Amino acid sequence: MKKFISGIALISIVAAPLFSQSQSGIDKLESLESQSENKNANATLETDFGNTVFDKNANEALEINLGNRTVLIEETSNKTNISISKNESHRKNANRFRAHLGGIGIGYNGFLTDFWSTSLNPGEEYFDIKTAKWVAWNYTSPSINLGITRHLGFASALGLSLNNYHFSNNNNITKGANGVIAPLYPAQGIVYRKSKLHTAYLNIPVVLELQIPANGSSRNTVNISGGVVGGMRLWSKTKVIWNDGGKRKEKENGDFNLNLLRWGSTARVGYKWFQVYGVTYFTPMFEKGKGPELYPFEVGVAFTFK
Numbered sequence: 691m692k693k694f695i696s697g698i699a700l701i702s703i704v705a706a707p708l709f710s711q712s713q714s715g716i717d718k719l720e721s722l723e724s725q726s727e728n729k730n731a732n733a734t735l736e737t738d739f740g741n742t743v744f745d746k747n748a749n750e751a752l753e754i755n756l757g758n759r760t761v762l763i764e765e766t767s768n769k770t771n772i773s774i775s776k777n778e779s780h781r782k783n784a785n786r787f788r789a790h791l792g793g794i795g796i797g798y799n800g801f802l803t804d805f806w807s808t809s810l811n812p813g814e815e816y817f818d819i820k821t822a823k824w825v826a827w828n829y830t831s832p833s834i835n836l837g838i839t840r841h842l843g844f845a846s847a848l849g850l851s852l853n854n855y856h857f858s859n860n861n862n863i864t865k866g867a868n869g870v871i872a873p874l875y876p877a878q879g880i881v882y883r884k885s886k887l888h889t890a891y892l893n894i895p896v897v898l899e900l901q902i903p904a905n906g907s908s909r910n911t912v913n914i915s916g917g918v919v920g921g922m923r924l925w926s927k928t929k930v931i932w933n934d935g936g937k938r939k940e941k942e943n944g945d946f947n948l949n950l951l952r953w954g955s956t957a958r959v960g961y962k963w964f965q966v967y968g969v970t971y972f973t974p975m976f977e978k979g980k981g982p983e984l985y986p987f988e989v990g991v992a993f994t995f996k
Contacts, residue, residue: 787837789845789899790913790958790965790994795828797967797990799853801975803983814982816861816873823856823886826988830895832995841901841911849893851921853986857885862928863946871947871981876932884931889948891921895956904961916957919969923950947980949973958992965992 752763764771800819803809810817830849837843857863862885866872876882897917904910927943954971968989975984 787835787840787843787901788996789833789835789843789897789915790901790960790963790996791833791845791847791895791897791899791915792830792996793963793965793992793994795826795830795965795967795990795992797826797828797988798824799826799855799986799988800824801984801986802970803985811982816857816859816863817982817984818858820856820858823854825854826990827852828893828988828990828992830893830992841903842899844896844898845915846894846896849895849919850924851891851893851988853889853891853988855887855889857882857887861885862930863887864928864942865944865947869947869980871976874928876930880932880934882930882932884929887926887928887946889926890924891952892924893919893921895919897956897958899958910962912959912961913965914959916955918953919956920953921951921971923948923952947977948975949977952986954986960992960994963994963996965994966990967992 751765760775762773762775764773798821800808800821803811828849828851831847833845833847835843835845860882861873861875862882863871864874895917896919897915899913899915901911901913904912923945925943926946926948927941928946929939929941931937931939952971952973954969954973956967956969958965958967960966966989968987970987971985973985975986976982
């Protein structure tokens with residue numbers, strides 16, 4: 691056992707320079723391999739710099755993964771044997787398809803009233819919103835990838851979309867006596883400092899992504915993707931802030947006749963981890979006949995995990 695411990699100490703000394711000069715360290719270990727013999731012992735210890743697994747049915751050995759190389763130390767009755775092999779799984783993982791879908795995004799959100807039109811219908815002016823405050827926040831989990839080739843494949847993920855609609859006029863919205871969305875105005879003499887509708891949706895995008903290698907590198911790619919996205923409303927609320935002898939604030943939670951489910955199309959284009967995205971929903975924002983016929987959209991930038 692003392693020799694076994696000595697072997698561990700030897701690898702600890704050799705592994706340190708491997709982080710800065712990996713090839714040099716590997717050459718040293720390979721020279722030790724030529725002087726060793728492989729024999730069986732009693733138990734196996736496998737580690738990948740922090741991940742340790744015991745196998746009682748294997749030989750007594752220490753296995754260490756260093757990048758794409760595996761170092762195996764075996765204890766025999768009279769000596770310690772060291773062997774080095776290439777880790778093929780590391781190479782396979784490096785060459786698999788990985789989409790640029792998961793990440794964090796920020797952009798502008800608004801709505802269309804007709805095909806590529808944002809003009810409100812007469813009587814719906816209360817839904818005019820501030821262009822400078824069309825803020826949308828998105829978080830998308832790391833994606834599930836289905837590669838067709840190294841640079842082409844499908845991807846899907848779970849996403850959270852937070853949308854803020856800041857009203858331009860001195861009003862908010864509420865459900866009227868007939869259950870239809872109507873403007874909500876403050877008491878006479880009060881001017882809202884801030885008035886907005888806030889919504890949150892759980893999204894599931896499914897896209898087909900094409901990656902075009904740039905600058906002669908398969909890792910640095912121009913990425914183009916498009917597909918569909920479905921969403922389910924998690925919560926919605928309104929918020930108003932005004933001054934009346936001091937700062938006053940009022941919030942109201944409710945469904946506001948917003949559709950529970952929605953779906954639309956999405957497209958993304960970018961380079962490496964930076965993306966520009968757009969989403970258009972074909973489901974109206976409000977239930978039919980219970981609010982303005984508005985179709986939400988988003989445009990923005992995203993910073994992906996890959």
